[in-house]
Amino acid sequence: MIETMESSARSQHISSRFDEDLESVRARLLRMGGLVEEQLRRSLAALADADRALAGDVVRHDGEVNRMEVEIDGECLRILATRAPAAVDLRLIVAIIKAITDLERIGDEARKIAHIALRLAALEHPVDRYRELRHLGRLVERMVHEALDAFARLDVEAALQVPQDDLQVDEEYESIQRQCMTFMMEDPRQVRRMLDVTWAARALERVGDHAKNIAEYVVYMVHGQDIRHTRLEEIEARLRSRSGGERP
Amino acid sequence: MIETMESSARSQHISSRFDEDLESVRARLLRMGGLVEEQLRRSLAALADADRALAGDVVRHDGEVNRMEVEIDGECLRILATRAPAAVDLRLIVAIIKAITDLERIGDEARKIAHIALRLAALEHPVDRYRELRHLGRLVERMVHEALDAFARLDVEAALQVPQDDLQVDEEYESIQRQCMTFMMEDPRQVRRMLDVTWAARALERVGDHAKNIAEYVVYMVHGQDIRHTRLEEIEARLRSRSGGERP
Numbered sequence: 001m002i003e004t005m006e007s008s009a010r011s012q013h014i015s016s017r018f019d020e021d022l023e024s025v026r027a028r029l030l031r032m033g034g035l036v037e038e039q040l041r042r043s044l045a046a047l048a049d050a051d052r053a054l055a056g057d058v059v060r061h062d063g064e065v066n067r068m069e070v071e072i073d074g075e076c077l078r079i080l081a082t083r084a085p086a087a088v089d090l091r092l093i094v095a096i097i098k099a100i101t102d103l104e105r106i107g108d109e110a111r112k113i114a115h116i117a118l119r120l121a122a123l124e125h126p127v128d129r130y131r132e133l134r135h136l137g138r139l140v141e142r143m144v145h146e147a148l149d150a151f152a153r154l155d156v157e158a159a160l161q162v163p164q165d166d167l168q169v170d171e172e173y174e175s176i177q178r179q180c181m182t183f184m185m186e187d188p189r190q191v192r193r194m195l196d197v198t199w200a201a202r203a204l205e206r207v208g209d210h211a212k213n214i215a216e217y218v219v220y221m222v223h224g225q226d227i228r229h230t231r232l233e234e235i236e237a238r239l240r241s242r243s244g245g246e247r248p
Numbered sequence: 249m250i251e252t253m254e255s256s257a258r259s260q261h262i263s264s265r266f267d268e269d270l271e272s273v274r275a276r277l278l279r280m281g282g283l284v285e286e287q288l289r290r291s292l293a294a295l296a297d298a299d300r301a302l303a304g305d306v307v308r309h310d311g312e313v314n315r316m317e318v319e320i321d322g323e324c325l326r327i328l329a330t331r332a333p334a335a336v337d338l339r340l341i342v343a344i345i346k347a348i349t350d351l352e353r354i355g356d357e358a359r360k361i362a363h364i365a366l367r368l369a370a371l372e373h374p375v376d377r378y379r380e381l382r383h384l385g386r387l388v389e390r391m392v393h394e395a396l397d398a399f400a401r402l403d404v405e406a407a408l409q410v411p412q413d414d415l416q417v418d419e420e421y422e423s424i425q426r427q428c429m430t431f432m433m434e435d436p437r438q439v440r441r442m443l444d445v446t447w448a449a450r451a452l453e454r455v456g457d458h459a460k461n462i463a464e465y466v467v468y469m470v471h472g473q474d475i476r477h478t479r480l481e482e483i484e485a486r487l488r489s490r491s492g493g494e495r496p
Binding site for chain 1: 325328329332334335338339342345346349425429432433434436437439440443446450
């Protein structure tokens with residue numbers, strides 16, 4: 001009897017230490033998410049305001065994002081090795097391992113936008129301060145925020161909203177591409193600038209894709225099945241069939 | 249004594265079943281890699297030969313790549329949950345979970361190239377059959393093959409070759425971009441076609457990045473440390489300092 005109580009207390013002790021581990025790694029993921037959101041915000045501001053100093057900040061901070069990825073990855077490995085989690089706990093760890101890859105890539109895209117901002121700052125700044133890009137940027141920032149928020153709260157309904165937002169992102173992205181193409185055809189002197197606008201739009205569109213991936217991991221954690229290429233794609237296909245075909 | 253022998257036999261039995269699991273999932277990863285290589289090869293052939301039927305094949309087979317990713321991912325989760333692997337075995341499973349994501353994205357890029365091939369096939373086919381893209385394609389195909397081969401043989405030296413090849417890919421990619429920009433400036437009627445060539449080059453450049461990721465996982469599996477953002481980047485930085493700056 002005493003032995004049973006002791007062993008139960010011991011397993012509870014292990015389990016609570018395990019919970020602490022999980023909580024700690026989850027908190028670190030969200031801190032990394034916060035930093036990545038900040039990087040994205042700054043890169044877009046640098047673009048809109050032709051702010052070279054800010055663009056330089058983004059490039060410098062990219063290493064920090066990368067370090068966080070490596071640290072969290074190592075922590076997840078340690079938890080897998082020492083605690084051998086099962087079921088939902090295991091899926092949480094694997095989802096974190098996947099999500100940090102997407103966060104790191106969002107950081108990469110922010111760095112690319114910062115490099116584009118540096119190049120564009122050398123040209124005459126347009127009066128509309130790249131209005132379309134700013135608009136697309138806001139949509140994409142919201143997607144990243146929603147995906148991280150759904151991850152934090154394990155909220156499947158909120159996660160399923162993210163791919164729907166992505167449809168709007170795709171529409172805006174395609175509209176920017178068409179516009180750039182028209183400008184380039186009309187005025188060859190605009191080619192260089194318009195290609196950079198095109199690249200920035202592409203980077204933002206990819207950020208949206210990564211946000212969608214993170215949202216998918218939420219469903220995977222909670223429901224224990226991989227909905228990628230299935231449920232979300234069905235939803236998307238249904239919504240997409242109302243608008244256009246596949247983008248390049 | 250008998251008990252010890254029995255328990256040793258039992259643990260050997262478990263361990264050999266574990267090895268079978270590992271071997272099976274590794275074999276499936278390599279099959280998925282083979283399919284992805286084939287998709288890439290076909291998408292490039294469709295582009296070079298304006299072969300719509302072949303491009304359609306690539307688009308149709310993309311679902312197969314996605315299904316393989318989901319299956320292998322599920323198998324890895326099952327192994328983590330039931331076998332609780334440690335050390336190098338654990339790193340192998342995590343590396344596979346990461347590598348299938350990159351393979352799936354290479355498949356996505358092949359599908360994008362197939363879509364571009366379909367659009368370009370509607371235009372007059374150039375006599376050089378997109379020579380630069382074919383050349384870049386061959387470089388990138390080699391990288392994917394090398395990365396998968398290094399993964400199969402856990403060969404760190406071979407894996408470290410892949411990021412070096414990526415430098416050549418980046419050079420070719422930038423040269424194509426500059427060329428496209430020049431053509432667009434000289435002849436606005438070329439804008440549409442040149443943008444598609446630009447997108448195809450971009451897709452190939454991303455395939456190279458994914459191959460580099462896969463090569464990095466090999467080092468991570470064998471050495472048990474995450475070299476991303478460290479050793480490979482140092483190597484690259486050293487090599488890159490001989491050529492140019494960062495691409496957009």
